[in-house]
Amino acid sequence: MSFKEKLFFAFAIFGLSISFVLLAQFHSNPFRVPTFSDIPVCYIYGNAYIAIILSALLKKSFLTRLLASAGFTVGLLVSAYFLFVWVKFAGRANIFPAEIFGIKTIYTDFFLFVILLVLRILKKP
Secondary structure, eight states, X not given: OOHHHHHHHHHHXXXXXXXXXXXXXXXXXXXXXOXXXXXXXXXXXXXXXXXXXXXXXXXXXXXXXXXXXXXHHHHHXXXXXXXXXXXHHTTOSSOOOOEETTEEHHHHHXXXXXXXXXXXXXXXX
């Protein structure tokens, strides 16, 4: 396993763990986690990270391309939406992002999806 692949899995597992932290915060205080069409964002991010991890683990096929495309598309679009809303309305919207180590998870998730996408592109021969 190359360094890029190890880095890819490290970022993906880190993103999945952030989703679990958001899930725990959602169950303790539902207003701390943003929702997208009444679905907590932690479920959406978690499924996107799982799809990305599975696409990297499975043998190359149509399913791996489908999982990767779905994971990156959903993850990037939803995280970009919440990042845009948070920056545009500067906290006046009904989004109260959770924080990990003092960093808002809105920023963390968006940049993790971007980093994973770049690593995925660089990994190809």
